Amino acid sequence: QQPVQSPQAVILREGEDAVINCSSSKALYSVHWYRQKHGEAPVFLMILLKGGEQKGHEKISASFNEKKQQSSLYLTASQLSYSGTYFCGTPIQGAQKLVFGQGTRLTINP
């Protein structure tokens, strides 16, 4: 039931690109992406509602393929501030609660 994220960890140099994937064995109705820095609350990045939808937030964008039951988060020209753990969350059908993946730890080095 919990979505699966890959990779578990990524180490990049500043300016490089990264892709974080989130997939589910069950139907996805929407995907919520969050970034969490150590010791802080998860910060909402974006929500994707429709199959094939793409959204952008600064240099961070995401896609959602309803048929494949997966979403991908794209970070281009990464900045040091992008470091943190990224979580995808999905609602259970008919419910408001989110079920989160295990997270992808992103480290950006200068």
Next chain:
Amino acid sequence: DTGVSQNPRHKITKRGQNVTFRCDPISEHNRLYWYRQTLGQGPEFLTYFQNEAQLEKSRLLSDRFSAERPKGSFSTLEIQRTEQGDSAMYLCASSYSREQFFGPGTRLTVL
């Protein structure tokens, strides 16, 4: 708009003691959620309120846990007879539509 606030930010208690946490959601947000997060894991759902009504509670939540939102504004989460396994970050989130916005959390350590 000051965001979701939680108090206290840190709580250290001895096993067997009761603890209570408070969450103040973003004003006008009618939905309030409690999640628990342990190291290296994503947030895990505990319970959900719409206004003052508690509409869902995780089956993983033992009877030692109780939550209230008496006037549909702030919420409290109480843990009775704490156990070492209760040590975690307790996160509160609020929403008006689909997006959920998290507070800074209360870190509970049970000795």
